Each structure stands twice: as C-alpha cells, then as structure tokens.
Amino acid sequence: TQLLEQSPQFLSIQEGENLTVYCNSSSVFSSLQWYRQEPGEGPVLLVTVVTGGEVKKLKRLTFQFGDARKDSSLHITAAQPGDTGLYLCAGARAGGTSYGKLTFGQGTILTVHP
Amino acid sequence: SAVISQKPSRDICQRGTSLTIQCQVDSQVTMMFWYRQQPGQSLTLIATANQGSEATYESGFVIDKFPISRPNLTFSTLTVSNMSPEDSSIYLCSVRGTAEAFFGQGTRLTVV
Numbered sequence: 323t324q325l326l327e328q329s330p331q332f333l334s335i336q337e338g339e340n341l342t343v344y345c346n347s348s349s350v351f352s353s354l355q356w357y358r359q360e361p362g363e364g365p366v367l368l369v370t371v372v373t374g375g376e377v378k379k380l381k382r383l384t385f386q387f388g389d390a391r392k393d394s395s396l397h398i399t400a401a402q403p404g405d406t407g408l409y410l411c412a413g414a415r416a417g418g419t420s421y422g423k424l425t426f427g428q429g430t431i432l433t434v435h436p
Numbered sequence: 437s438a439v440i441s442q443k444p445s446r447d448i449c450q451r452g453t454s455l456t457i458q459c460q461v462d463s464q465v466t467m468m469f470w471y472r473q474q475p476g477q478s479l480t481l482i483a484t485a486n487q488g489s490e491a492t493y494e495s496g497f498v499i500d501k502f503p504i505s506r507p508n509l510t511f512s513t514l515t516v517s518n519m520s521p522e523d524s525s526i527y528l529c530s531v532r533g534t535a536e537a538f539f540g541q542g543t544r545l546t547v548v
Contacts, residue, residue, distance in 0.1 A: 422467045426478045429478045
C-alpha cells in the first residue's frame with residue numbers, strides 16, 4: 323500500500339505569515355502534484371513536480387520534490403486570506419496494477435485570517 | 437486539460453433509495469475515476485471505470501453498492517444503491533492528463 327503522509331492537518335494563521343506543508347512517503351513516485359480545493363468545487367491542480375530535487379515557484383508558492391522522489395513540500399510566503407482552502411498532495415506511479423491511480427495525502431485545511 | 441461536468445451538484449435522498457451521478461468529459465479518455473470525500477478530508481478512490489469492461493473496485497467498495505456504467509469514452513455514471521446515512525459524502529469523478537488529474541465539481545449527497 324502506498325501512503326502519503328501529509329502534515330499538518332490543520333493550519334490557522336494570520337495574513338502575512340509563512341507556512342509549509344509536507345508530504346512524505348516510503349514509496350517512490352514518478353510525479354507528485356499539489357491541489358487546492360474550495361468548498362463546493364473539485365480539487366484544482368497547482369503544480370506537478372517530476373524530477374528529484376526539482377523546485378517550482380508559482381507566485382508566493384514554492385514547491386519542492388525530494389531528491390529521492392519520496393517527499394514534497396509546499397511553502398507559502400506572506401499568506402493571504404485568498405489562500406484559504408484544502409491543500410492536497412497526490413503521488414502518481416506509472417505501470418503495474420496501480421497505473422493511472424493517484425495516492426492522496428490526508429489534506430491540509432489552511433485558514434488565513436485577515 | 438479536460439473539462440468535466442458532473443451532476444447533480446447536490447441532493448438529499450431518503451434512506452433505502454438510490455442515486456445516479458453523471459459525469460461528462462469534453463474529450464475522450466480511457467479511464468475515469470470515482471472518488472468519495474468527506475468535507476475537509478482527503479479523497480478515497482472507489483473504482484476505476486474503463487470503457488468496454490467492468491469497473492475495477494478498490495478494497496471496501498463493491499459493485500452491488502456502487503454500480504458504474506461507462507458506455508463510451510466521454511461519459512460515466514456512478515450509482516449509490518440502497519443508501520444509508522453513512523453514504524452521506526461528496527462524490528467526485530476524475531480523469532487523468534499526462535500526470536495531473538482533473539475533477540468534476542463534485543456531488544454532495546445527504547442521506548436522511
């Protein structure tokens with residue numbers, strides 16, 4: 323069973339603060355994605371990381387894929403109330419019986435207070 | 437990318453009845469995935485639906501409870517049968533791109 327351990331489960335911070343969300347696994351993933359979901363909507367892709375050690379930036383969001391492709395982090399700088407939502411990491415493995423499936427982390431509910 | 441239309445967006449159903457959720461994709465896809473999600477929590481895969489073959493169910497989910505149809509490469513349905521309050525949840529359909537997944541907006545089901 324592939325597991326993605328995501329932490330923390332809850333984050334409640336003030337506007338302007340920084341935060342980091344982590345996803346860790348003992349399994350190797352061919353790619354890892356981060357999604358953000360708002361109430362009443364499906365998850366929306368933020369980024370996909372594929373190469374070990376890769377760092378991607380999306381405005382105030384920085385995503386990193388571990389060298390061994392077993393872990394990833396999402397760092398938000400100067401959080402804003404609009405960042406509030408459920409953040410999910412998801413890992414993909416190619417081939418075999420798990421082809422096409424994604425393994426999701428437990429999710430992080432982020433609340434940014436003005 | 438893919439655009440997924442899912443309906444209904446929400447429903448309140450009586451226990452013992454069944455609800456069919458529809459998922460329409462704007463492009464042809466080989467596999468479609470059905471998930472269940474409690475509000476604010478992660479996604480649990482119910483089954484993978486392939487066109488022309490029976491769906492593949494994950495552990496804890498069975499065809500009698502969650503029958504799935506996949507009549508063509510752009511459409512799928514998930515039925516939640518003989519519902520109980522424990523089936524109250526958000527149900528999402530999804531397709532995969534090269535790596536990423538695209539989701540419908542979800543169906544919020546409440547069983548009373």
